[in-house]
Structure formats: C-alpha cells, structure tokens
Amino acid sequence: MSTKTPSEEDILRPINTLTKKYFILYGVAALGLVAFLVAWAYQLQQGLIVTGLGDWGSGGGSTWGLYIGAFIWWVGVAHGGIILSAAVRLLNMDRYMPVARLAEMTTIGGLSAAGFYILVHMGRPDRMVTSVIGHYHITVNNSPLVWDVTVITAYFVLSATYLGLTLRYDISRLRDDLPDMFEPVYKILTLGYTEAEDKVIDRMVWWLAAAVIIMAPLLLHGGVIPWLFALLPAMPGWTGAIQGPMFLSIALMSAISGIMIISYAFRRAYDWDHIITDDIFRGLLLWLGFFTLLFLWFQLQTIINGVFLGPTNKAVAIEAKIAHPIYQVAMTMIFGTLVYIFLQGIRPALFSKRRALIASVIVLTGTLTEKILFVVEGFLHPTFDIYANTPGTYFPSAIEWLSLVGTTGLVALLFLNLSKLVPVVELHAIEHLRGDHEHGEEATEPEVEA
Amino acid sequence: MSTDDESFHPLGEEWEDELETMLDDTEYDSDLGMEMAQDAMRVTKGELSEAEFHERYHEDVMEEFGEDERPTKEAYEAAQEEAKGTVSNMLNAFDGDDGETRRETMKKMGVGAAAVGVGAFGAASNGPEQSVTAAEEGHGPRQETTEESDTQWGMTIDLERCDGCLSCMTACSEENDLDQGVNWMYVMAWEDENHHGQEGSEYDVYTDFNMGSDFNMLVRPCQHCTDAPCEKVCPTTARHTRDKDGLVLTDYDVCIGCRYCQVACPYGVNYFQWDEPDVAYEDIDGLEDPDNPDQITHAEYEHGERWVDSRAPRGTMSKCTMCPSMQDGKQGEDKVGTSACESACPPGAIQFGNVKDERSDPSQHREHPVKSRAIVHLTNSTDSTKTAPSADQINSALSEGDDLQTAIDQIEGLTVDILAIMKSIEMVSEGTEPGDEENNSILSAEQDILSAVEAFQQYVDLETEEAYSELGLGDGSEQQAHFRLEQYTGDPSSFQLLEDVGTNPNVTYLGQEPGPEAQQVEGPTKYEDVGLLDERQEYLDEGTVGRIDGVSL
Numbered sequence A: 001m002s003t004k005t006p007s008e009e010d011i012l013r014p015i016n017t018l019t020k021k022y023f024i025l026y027g028v029a030a031l032g033l034v035a036f037l038v039a040w041a042y043q044l045q046q047g048l049i050v051t052g053l054g055d056w057g058s059g060g061g062s063t064w065g066l067y068i069g070a071f072i073w074w075v076g077v078a079h080g081g082i083i084l085s086a087a088v089r090l091l092n093m094d095r096y097m098p099v100a101r102l103a104e105m106t107t108i109g110g111l112s113a114a115g116f117y118i119l120v121h122m123g124r125p126d127r128m129v130t131s132v133i134g135h136y137h138i139t140v141n142n143s144p145l146v147w148d149v150t151v152i153t154a155y156f157v158l159s160a161t162y163l164g165l166t167l168r169y170d171i172s173r174l175r176d177d178l179p180d181m182f183e184p185v186y187k188i189l190t191l192g193y194t195e196a197e198d199k200v201i202d203r204m205v206w207w208l209a210a211a212v213i214i215m216a217p218l219l220l221h222g223g224v225i226p227w228l229f230a231l232l233p234a235m236p237g238w239t240g241a242i243q244g245p246m247f248l249s250i251a252l253m254s255a256i257s258g259i260m261i262i263s264y265a266f267r268r269a270y271d272w273d274h275i276i277t278d279d280i281f282r283g284l285l286l287w288l289g290f291f292t293l294l295f296l297w298f299q300l301q302t303i304i305n306g307v308f309l310g311p312t313n314k315a316v317a318i319e320a321k322i323a324h325p326i327y328q329v330a331m332t333m334i335f336g337t338l339v340y341i342f343l344q345g346i347r348p349a350l351f352s353k354r355r356a357l358i359a360s361v362i363v364l365t366g367t368l369t370e371k372i373l374f375v376v377e378g379f380l381h382p383t384f385d386i387y388a389n390t391p392g393t394y395f396p397s398a399i400e401w402l403s404l405v406g407t408t409g410l411v412a413l414l415f416l417n418l419s420k421l422v423p424v425v426e427l428h429a430i431e432h433l434r435g436d437h438e439h440g441e442e443a444t445e446p447e448v449e450a
Numbered sequence B: 001m002s003t004d005d006e007s008f009h010p011l012g013e014e015w016e017d018e019l020e021t022m023l024d025d026t027e028y029d030s031d032l033g034m035e036m037a038q039d040a041m042r043v044t045k046g047e048l049s050e051a052e053f054h055e056r057y058h059e060d061v062m063e064e065f066g067e068d069e070r071p072t073k074e075a076y077e078a079a080q081e082e083a084k085g086t087v088s089n090m091l092n093a094f095d096g097d098d099g100e101t102r103r104e105t106m107k108k109m110g111v112g113a114a115a116v117g118v119g120a121f122g123a124a125s126n127g128p129e130q131s132v133t134a135a136e137e138g139h140g141p142r143q144e145t146t147e148e149s150d151t152q153w154g155m156t157i158d159l160e161r162c163d164g165c166l167s168c169m170t171a172c173s174e175e176n177d178l179d180q181g182v183n184w185m186y187v188m189a190w191e192d193e194n195h196h197g198q199e200g201s202e203y204d205v206y207t208d209f210n211m212g213s214d215f216n217m218l219v220r221p222c223q224h225c226t227d228a229p230c231e232k233v234c235p236t237t238a239r240h241t242r243d244k245d246g247l248v249l250t251d252y253d254v255c256i257g258c259r260y261c262q263v264a265c266p267y268g269v270n271y272f273q274w275d276e277p278d279v280a281y282e283d284i285d286g287l288e289d290p291d292n293p294d295q296i297t298h299a300e301y302e303h304g305e306r307w308v309d310s311r312a313p314r315g316t317m318s319k320c321t322m323c324p325s326m327q328d329g330k331q332g333e334d335k336v337g338t339s340a341c342e343s344a345c346p347p348g349a350i351q352f353g354n355v356k357d358e359r360s361d362p363s364q365h366r367e368h369p370v371k372s373r374a375i376v377h378l379t380n381s382t383d384s385t386k387t388a389p390s391a392d393q394i395n396s397a398l399s400e401g402d403d404l405q406t407a408i409d410q411i412e413g414l415t416v417d418i419l420a421i422m423k424s425i426e427m428v429s430e431g432t433e434p435g436d437e438e439n440n441s442i443l444s445a446e447q448d449i450l451s452a453v454e455a456f457q458q459y460v461d462l463e464t465e466e467a468y469s470e471l472g473l474g475d476g477s478e479q480q481a482h483f484r485l486e487q488y489t490g491d492p493s494s495f496q497l498l499e500d501v502g503t504n505p506n507v508t509y510l511g512q513e514p515g516p517e518a519q520q521v522e523g524p525t526k527y528e529d530v531g532l533l534d535e536r537q538e539y540l541d542e543g544t545v546g547r548i549d550g551v552s553l
C-alpha cells in the first residue's frame, strides 16, 4: 500500500499530460473503430449477406448472431456499471468511490456500443427514426425490442445526467487547473453553479442512485433485456423466468470485470497506486466471485430443469446446450475463475493485480461467449423442430468479428477522450481518502462494507 | 376499422361533424366536400381506384373551383410511380403550388379533401403520412380491432392428398419472384415414432384416392395467425394484420429489418432479404395490361396502398402473403379467394378462402372433410382418374328406360363407384349454395354433382333398394352414405400447428399431425429437381465475408 497522499494534482494528471503511449493507444483504438466503420460501410453496400447469418427453419441458418449477442453483452456491461456506481453512492461503499466515476463512464461507453450495435444489426438502419419513432405509441404496447430501445435511451439520459451532476462539483473547484481549450465545455457543464447546490445535487444523486437500484431487476438487465428472449413461447433455449436473474448476474460480472480492467489501466498509466488501491481490486474480485457464484447457480437451475424429466422441447434444447463444446469451455473458464477467487480469499498471498486482471479478462470472454451462444441456441432447437435444416449453421463472418474490435475501440476512445477533458476520479474520493485513512485497513469482505 | 359505422373517417363521427361545420364556413360546396371525403377514404381502403376517384369528381371540381390539377387517367400511371402515401399524395394532386399557406391549400384542395387533409396536417409533427397510415389501418391498440371484419383469408390443407410434387412451391416462387431458397411455401415429408413413412403407412393398398403415398407430408405456408407473435413484437408496425381481411403482411416501406418477427414466429416461415433480390423491382411482374389502370403489375399495386406484395426489397423481411393482389381483385375478379399455390396444386390439397364464411372452400373442407374430399376428388383435381360427369353429359348420353348398368356404361368414364360416391354426396349434402362474392369451388362443384345426380335420376331411379345395394349404399340412409364416403376417402382428423402456443393460426390441416419429435425426411420429389433450393444457407454462405468452411457454433 502506498503512503503517498492523494491530491488534486493526481486526479488532474491525465488531463495535463500527453504521452507517446497515449497517442499510440489512441491510434490503435481509432484504427480499430475506423476499420470496423469501413467494414460496416461495405455491409451497408452489400447487404447483411456479408454476415454469417441466415434464416432459421428451412433455410438452415441463424437469424440473429454475434451482433445481438454483443449488443446484450454491452448493455450488460453498461447496466452493471451504473448499478455498481449507484450501490457505491447509495450504500456508502466509500472504499469504491475512486472507481465510481469510471463505472459511470463505462455505462456511457457500453450504452454507446450497444446503441451502435442496434444500427449495425438492422437491414434498413436509415429508417430507424421514421419507422420506430413514428409508430412508437403503438409498438410500445407490444414489442420487447421497443421496450429495450426505450430503456436503453432512458438509462443513457439518466447516466449522463448522473455523471454530469457529479462533474459540476469537481469542475467548478478544479477549473483553474483545467486546460483553457475546453473552456466552453466546462462553461456548459458548470452553468449556473453555486456552492449552495452541492447539497441539493447530493440529494438528487442519491435519489437517482436509489432509482437505479430499485429498477435494476425490472427495467435494467433483470427484466426488459432478457424479456427480449424469455417471453417468446416457442424457443425453449430462451424461455423461462430464470433468464431475468441470469442476465442480471452476467451484467454484474461483466461490469465488475470491465471496471477492473479499466481501473488497472489508469492506475498503471498515472501512478495511482494510492488512489485505486490494491484493496479496491481485492474487494471487486470478491464481488466478482459472488456474482459468478450466482451465475453458475442459475445455470445449474436451467440445466436441471431441462434435462431431468423436462418437456421434450426444453430437454432437447438444454441437452444440446450442455453438449456444446463452446459452452463447456466458457463454463469451465468461469468456474476456474471462481475457484481462484475463492482460494485467494482464503489465502491472500495468492492475490495479485495481474491475476485479478486475468480473471477479469477470462470472465469477460466467458460472458461474451455465453451471450453469443445463448442467442444462437434459440434458433438451433426451436419447439417446431421438424426441419431437416434445423439446427442450422452459423459462424460469425470477419465483419462481425471486427465489430467487437470496433466497439471496443469506440469505448476506449471514449475513455481516452474523457480522460483529457474531465477528472475520471472524483474529487470527493480524494477528499475522502485524505480525510479518512484508516479505511485503507484490510477489510477483504465486501459485505462488511456494504 | 369502422366499416359498418355510419362515419367514414377513422377518427369518427364527431370529427366529421366538426369538419362539416368547418366546411360550411368556406365558400365552397360542402356536400360535394363530404362526398369527396368519403370517397377519398374509400380509395385509401382500396375500395375505389384513384383513377375512378378523379374521374368521378373532375367535372365537379372544375365547376366549383375552376381548376383541377389532379392527374387524369393518362397521368395516373406516372403518378403511381412516385406515389407513396395514398392520402397525402391524392391531396398533393390538388395542391399545385408548394408555396401556398396551409389555409389556402386547404381551400383549394377542395373542402372534401380537407376532411382527410386536416388529419394529415394536424399531425404534421408525426409526419403526415404516418398519422394517416395509422388512421387508415385502424391502429389503436393493434390486436383489438374494434369491429371484426367478416373476412379472414386462410386455408385448409389436406395432407393426405398432398403427394409432395412441390408444384405449390414453384408456383409461389414464380408468382412472387422469390430468390433461391426463399420458400414462402414449404412442403416437406416427415416421420416420427408413430408415423413411419414407408413400412407403417396407413394405406397398405394403393387406391386412386390415396395415390399410394408412402409419405407423411406437411405443407407449411405462413399461418396468418389471428394472434400473430410476429406482429406483436415488430418494433415498427411493418408487420401488420390487415383489418379488412386478416392477412398478416409486411410493409416493405416501413420494415427496418430487425428480424424480430422471424425470431418470434414459432413456425419458421420468415425469409429475410439478405442481399439485393434476384428480380429487379421493375421486373416484378403480374397481370400486365398497359391500357387498363386497374390491371397493374405487382410493383405498381404495391405502391397503391402499403407495399406488401411480392418479394421483399433488400434489408426487409418477407414471408408468404397469401397473394393480397389476388384478394384485392387486382388480378381479376376470378382470382379473388384463390392463391397461386392453391391453383397450382394438382390434387387440390390446398383449399384457400374466407375461413369465417361457412360456404368457403377451407370451411367446407374443414367442417365436412369426408364429403369435401370426395367432391374435390371427383371434380377439382387434375390428377385424379375419376371424374364426375356433368348433367349435360348425362342428358345427352341417356335415354328413358335405361337400367342402371346400361346407363353407367353409356357415360364415358362413369363407374359404379363414381356414381355411388356422387349419390352419397347428394344424400349427405345439406344443399348449401355457394356464395357469389368469392370462389366457393367446393360448393359449386357440389351443386354440379347434385344436378348431375338429379339428371341421372330422371332416367334411372337411384332410390330403390336394388339401386342402393348395387351402389353399396345399404339401406340408403344418410349414415350409410356417409359410411360409403368414408370408405372412399378416409375420415381424417384435423389439427392446427402448435395449437398450444396460442397463435390461433388460420391454416387448418387434415391428416396426421407431426409429433414433437417429428423430423423431416427426404420427400417424393427432390427440391433441386424442380429448380428449388432447400437450404438457403448454401447460397447465403457464398456472400459471407471471411467464411471458414465447415466451422459453426
């Protein structure tokens, strides 16, 4: 544990430095995004035939694939991020304050990537506005996809507001040390700011956080998003009430992993050992273990419900799922991570930040794989399973794979840009760290804090 | 939609009253206005063609306003090209100058058009077309149509008569210019534990009726579900049910290609247009008679109302449409109540029509399968070796005093068997007459048989004990007749696909229902032998960028 005292200077460092590494990273991220944009342009020109998708049924393909899988994965990362940040504020989990803003930014990034995926997935993205908004008053009554778009938009606005409100405090205080060239942005962000509003904003943020937590099971990743699949009666791979909790657990796993990776990167780049402490990683890792455990439990429930005297259609779908080598690999990876987290909990010596990082990458890969497979599985074993060409075949095309690079680039760019514009660690967190040092004492059980 | 309601405008009577008052305030003739408005709505519903509308009011408009910039018949076809939203375009036709104010335009539009036009202008924030479209379609909460239409197109498909020739599939793909592998109509043979194809076939003997088929067949068009999940989930209302006749269609101008309908449909009947369709838009054909604006190509028809017919353009969803251009009379009156697949089916296994009308073919086939099968077999099917003679044939062949056997011998092709079936049909018939609004081919064939039997009976009495026994009709009771028919055609059970999913399909099947573990097997005719592609993925894979052969999730 570092003995340095966290200072304003620390959190301003990303804004006031410009390194070669930054440029390289920026270049790589931009390249990834541009490469996918070019590929997308080609897809727009040729049609969705450039993907590996096809028609389920007599056609022998899969209607949805990587695009939708990655879409729900990004939404999961985003929703998990906002839930985490809300929990920090609502439950006074002060220990995680230094990463709260990173979590909010992850939400914005995840939602941007998800929104982008909606467009990429469409056959006629040019009609999004006229066709979707034009009939919104009718379709909102029935279409889970419209619910999704609604909720995602709502949460984008909510998260941005949330982020914006907390930024006012910081910017107004750090203004003098912020670069002049972004002056207009700061002006807008702090429009009409007075110190008197701090209290009010604190309240507002608390209520927003409360809203996020309360709505998490229903409107975030535990409801509307899984309903996209779970409500369809004739795809036994998808149906069932378990999908709500399942999706929520995956969202939280992905978000925690994502935030760990991002925190790790910032800590390394800006010497933030004393701000984003080892303690934070230990805590996040335990939380990750907790949600992983929940996830595996839900998986087990699904499987037992299908294979043990399940109805024909369900049994067929679940048997195929557990027999799928990719599913087995993903579950083994996730289970292995859980074992590691458990062991390092018992023997703290087994912990290292690098290992936490590896665990995060494994979990993210595992959840992404699970998501894509989950989407495709529905089409492989439908209730109306008579077609000779069903289960069909699907493997993502190069363009679809590239979309993962592109959206990751997009999110990375967002962080790279934001980090030059505003502090990615809250001033509050610094003040708190300075004023309250004994909090750094080991408290490896996150539940204690919660 | 308020078809039977007094008011003609979807927004109801109150709205009309308000309009009438408003129109009274203008200097123009408000009766003419209201009349025009009514007809304008009829155009949007497809009951009246645009050309007729203009024809009807040209003189009046000239008289009233001294100008009429609307297109005449000659200009009609050109206008059709550009036409998108019916109402807004019709209104534009009155509106020569873009620079006019709303008020001026309305005046000039003619008060009648104003009635419709206000609706469009009033909701300008949504875009006029949408609000009008929504109104036209009677969209409220979508599922509950306020007033049920008495037409619902659908089918009854006799799986035991299907011989797997795939004629319906080829007819459909020709009619609709479908790409390879886009099998809106799909016919498959299947087996499951209880229904083996070859050995355990229900019919061990070849009869003319069962054609000795060794296969269990399933004929799978879109089911045009009354509670269609595909429609519920659509984020745009592109997938919609037409209020007037219950067809579930896709508006190719609105669909965003999200494919959620394909995901939600339990039957797998949707086919997405992944790339540019093989048949270019200009080449989509139909009944072409360039001089007659009512007999138009599919392409032009599509832009008349909502664009729902024929193959989909790139990036949108397609599926079996049940031939809306035929149902709308755009391919001639005699095609109303028929579909391309029905007309193409040699044994008459597909019976298309209004399933809400008890006199329609699908209803007759569903409710009286035994009798209807016999009728179809004796009259309607091109590949049957048995044909019932017509009354004329009988009258010209027979003479007074013939005995039964001589009479039968004297009519070409007539056998005791055929006569027995004809007589049985007459005995069980309730004598329901076919309706005249659509193709009720089973009932009209039944009438033909009834008159043939009547004609026959002028010469030979068929209601004697002797005749009954010769025809195998026992004591001549209705029950015996029914039994005789059953012997001939079998007594099929009927079912709907995935009834427990709650989609309320409008296709009913006669024959064996495939069990949950049924699997498609190779059928009597190979898809590629009739120029069809079965597994579309084979084609789609060619377009996949960076495809790795043989690798799949």
Ligand code: SF4
Residues within 6 Å of the ligand: B221, B222, B223, B224, B225, B228, B229, B230, B231, B248, B264, B265, B266, B267, B268, B269, B270, B319, B503
């Ligand atoms: S079968 Fe039913 S659910 Fe499927 S596309 Fe047709 S109407 Fe929609």
Ligand code: SF4
Residues within 6 Å of the ligand: B230, B233, B234, B235, B236, B237, B238, B239, B250, B254, B255, B256, B257, B258, B259, B260, B261, B262, B316, B317
């Ligand atoms: S693909 Fe088109 S018709 Fe189908 S749900 Fe999406 S927008 Fe509606």
